[in-house]
Amino acid sequence: MLKLATLVLLILPLLCAACDPVVKNVTSADGTTIYADATGDPGKQSLVFVHGFSFSGVVFDRLFTNKKLSKNFYLVRYDMRGHGRSGKPDSEEAYKSARYAEDFSAVSEAFGLEKPFYVGWSLGASIIADIIANIDPIPIAGAVALSGSPSVSEDILHNIASDLLQTLFPEFVENDNVTLGLQARVDVVETLFKNPSNIPFSLQSEYLGQTVVLTPAVSGRVASRPSDRTKLLAAGDAGTLPLMIIFGDAEKLFVPSAIIDIFKPHFKDLVLETVSGGHASFEDSSARVVTAISSFVSDVLKKQKKRALRFSL
Numbered sequence: 001m002l003k004l005a006t007l008v009l010l011i012l013p014l015l016c017a018a019c020d021p022v023v024k025n026v027t028s029a030d031g032t033t034i035y036a037d038a039t040g041d042p043g044k045q046s047l048v049f050v051h052g053f054s055f056s057g058v059v060f061d062r063l064f065t066n067k068k069l070s071k072n073f074y075l076v077r078y079d080m081r082g083h084g085r086s087g088k089p090d091s092e093e094a095y096k097s098a099r100y101a102e103d104f105s106a107v108s109e110a111f112g113l114e115k116p117f118y119v120g121w122s123l124g125a126s127i128i129a130d131i132i133a134n135i136d137p138i139p140i141a142g143a144v145a146l147s148g149s150p151s152v153s154e155d156i157l158h159n160i161a162s163d164l165l166q167t168l169f170p171e172f173v174e175n176d177n178v179t180l181g182l183q184a185r186v187d188v189v190e191t192l193f194k195n196p197s198n199i200p201f202s203l204q205s206e207y208l209g210q211t212v213v214l215t216p217a218v219s220g221r222v223a224s225r226p227s228d229r230t231k232l233l234a235a236g237d238a239g240t241l242p243l244m245i246i247f248g249d250a251e252k253l254f255v256p257s258a259i260i261d262i263f264k265p266h267f268k269d270l271v272l273e274t275v276s277g278g279h280a281s282f283e284d285s286s287a288r289v290v291t292a293i294s295s296f297v298s299d300v301l302k303k304q305k306k307r308a309l310r311f312s313l
Contacts, residue, residue: 026110029102030094035085036078036107039064045297046074046113052122052148053222054211056084059121063282068290076116078107080124082218084210095221097228100127101134108139115141117297122279126152129232138235142242142300144293147251147279149259150243151229156262164191165253173223175216185211192280194250236266242300243267246292248277248284271296
């Protein structure tokens, strides 16, 4: 019989392989390098997280150390092109909708993901439309728009963006007035939290520091990129894409009701969740957000399992 110490030594490497973060610099279809990392057990249901405008996957550091999430799911995140540690091409072609779908596919392939759930925060939520528009069949089991819209395009932007966002954004991408651009970044970071005065300076500095990596030229490309939500709405009408939208009750950058009005008519089973928090609701109310996402994923998987069983009979 194996001694306990020997057994531990045999099992420990397996446990570490399942828990240690795995970092990969993935090459997308157009040659752009996409930074990605993963935490947890690859054998569990995978969740892919993508951050918002001007930030990076670093914003999910606290979620990725959440015991409930890491115990039950395989957590993958990547930096959008133009952001963080990923490549920053400067051509207009590099920021077309198809490129964002290709980045998702490249990361999914690199980590061997099959039907992951996609969780996009803020601008990252709009990649849901890019994925559905450019990849057939639908490669995700469900999608979560976390403080964002599943699609962003010029025809709806003036309705879904708050007056504050429409004021701050031109200042944020200002290239001629450095002082104005930096102050806009400070102002944006303050809007992320329900009570900024209660947020540690170190955390606010972490968010602020990430915004400096995004150049004004690239930020213009990212913000003005075209997006077609036709196939996304069709997927909703057909009931082939489970969708959840989460907003904080102190959201300052988007107009939640306007976003819901666009998607609710097409997604009859749309799951809506309001938590106590600002734009970065996963920082203000991490436990509520984790529970909401976990419950959504669990419910979708149960329904899919029942459907598969019914078809097999």
